[in-house]
Amino acid sequence: MKLRDTPAALKYSSALTLMRIPFSIYLMPVFWFALSTTAGFDAWRAVAVFGILHLLVYPASNGYNSYYDRDEGSIGGLKKPPQVTRQLMHLVLLFDALAVVLTLLLSPLFATLVALYLLISKAYSYEGIRLKKYPVLSTFVVTFFQGAYTYGMVQVGIGLPVAQVLQTPNVWFALVSTLFLCGSYPLTQIYQHAEDSRRGDRTLSLLLGIKGTYLFAAGSLATGSTLLLWLYVATGQVHSIFIFLVCTAPVVYFFSGWMLRARRNLQEVNYENTMRMNRLSSLCISLAFIMIMFSQLYG
Template structure:
């Protein structure tokens, strides 16, 4: 692999897709009516093709000089990255068609929206509220429903009121976590003229906004589990995500004393603890549900 292609491959940031796994596990845990092979295929398409393609396209237009999600020292962007992203796009849509055409359409829409986020002719990223709305909607509720569509969940179950509430919860959690991923990029974003939500809110405002969003998401989630008579799910969620509360609280207290702690390393640590805790929690809820029903 030549140097140019090697750099392009790194900028796809495939390992970074682990931070988006909670949405998948949340969506499949919301209903036991899934096709295992289809769910596995959906997981691979999203995490190995769709998300990396979005990451790569974002890097192609941002051309970051500082740290980005998943890469503390990103390599130089080359034209190889653009063509590699297109290959991943084609593979993602093509393989999605083997599952179902509605799923393929949703994958295509997701890819197009993710490109509008970064593409210099549109660049939604320049608009703090619009970009946040797009990210939390498409990486949250839209992806939640997309996973269920691809996994073979019947449409009547997808359209159930409580299932749609859970889709809303996924967006509320994204609303809390998304600005946190921007706290260490204030200088880089300001240099490019991107007025991100975190830059607009400032450090204190970002952490306050994140805390309120996550509290609201948790409240709606527990209420929905109550409506579904799934109180065990609530207990498993509270136990499984307790480490997130500890790490977030500790980080906030440290940032109040020293703003420099809002850096790349601490942001990645927060992302890692949050995503892994959420993934294990919802995977555990799914496992408990399968065992209980079986």
Template sequence: MSIANYKKALPLLRIPFSLYLMPVFWFGLSALRGPWSGGRAAAVFVVVHLLAYPASNGYNSYYDRDEDSIGGLKAPPKVTPELLHLVWLFDALAVGGAALVSGAFAGLMVLYLLVSKAYSYEGIRLKKYPLLSTAVVVVFQGAYTFLMTQVGVGNNAAALFENTNLLLAVVSTLFLCGSYPLTQVYQHQEDARRGDRTLSLRLGVRGTFIFAALGLLAGAAALGLAYWLRQEPRALLVFLLATGPVVALFGRWAWLVWHDAVAASFEWAMRMNQVSSLCLSAAFGLLVLARQLGWAGF
């Protein structure tokens, strides 16, 4: 073992790719109506996006041993034992960092990390089961992370389990349900080689895009209902304006794929991830700012 080997393994943690999941963090904050700590929010962001997600990514790469492109890496390096050492280090830092925020946040973080291991670990490997693995990913990276973020910044139980807050948590899962299969659509050969029957593989290329469209549409409808119940029409307007580029890009990609399945590529999937992450983060980040400044109608 050497420092050079750890440096070679570090890209497999895919830290930049973890940032594509930022919208759930900002969405969780944007739903808060009471006061919360900016310092704790920053700590939650670091623990979730710079420690927990990279640890999960690295663990998945350790057992998948991908030879083709994976999320955030067009040409992943060869897996070595040093990768697992980095995973355990990031796991420990995530749990330790979460404990400094609060005991409840740390407990939720431990459960998240355990479930993420079950997704990839060869003795369990939820990834082999298309419906179960999809349900686990969209719930834990969606509603669970949404609520975990709110717990981390100090949201009380009454606000946490308020009806419209729970509905917004469900919205985050619906959006993940729509977008998650798109991250698998270019990996069909690789997944089939390993025996992983992912949802996208089962649906086929065209079926993946139909499923994604239905999931995203359901999420947008549920979000509109939630904002209507919360009497926050301006928040819905911000969301619709910000997601215009996402809808346009998705429509363009779907049209290309419909005419030639080769367009279901790594490059297009990463472009979709980048644009949707930036647009949604901008929308929910603006809502956070508006509410912190006390703007009416938000």
């Protein structure tokens, strides 16, 4: 059956697959981190913010990226992505609209921040701008907006005043989220060097090379972790250090082993291991911040 003869329902089903909603869940550590450093919040607002970001905002960004990349190889969350159709853009615009409308019900400022995030995410892939072609600039934009910016955006969404979001030590915690993204972001590109080169995208991982990518990721994650542990000491949250170190130990173990295996055999630098790293780090770091959050609430 030719693509043009495919029923519309199947086209929308394939388009929804390219929105990669399950993959968006891997971005949830920043959400839990923002909650774990907030003293008191409304649970219903937190649930609403989580749903809007992970079920609408992130999938809309994923879909838009897929629409312009038209990947033929594996991408985050999809080993064999379906063919891109115009129905994908229909869903992207629908998710964008729903996200902005729903955020307006929480607060105009939160809606503005979400709208800006959606615009920036499109500049990353849009062929007329395509920040993805510029390794340093795209890394700064992605790690800032998915890290510190989202950290603050979540706190605004759950009702914190802007002055409180921008005060210390909160801004230092926000910096930690960006440093963590600096560690994980190039790892998501490490197996795509051939396809990125074919499209003319000069990603950070391509610029650094395989070995450089691992070293950059290790350095960023170590710096972020060191700053976080220092902040826990400075704010009298020594118990949080123990929780964080125990929960993230599996991530350190897997990453170290993967890096060593890759030095001996480049076949280890593949989609499967990248997704294992992504999945493990997301779940373990999220667990750490969830436990820290509950220890703060019911300590």
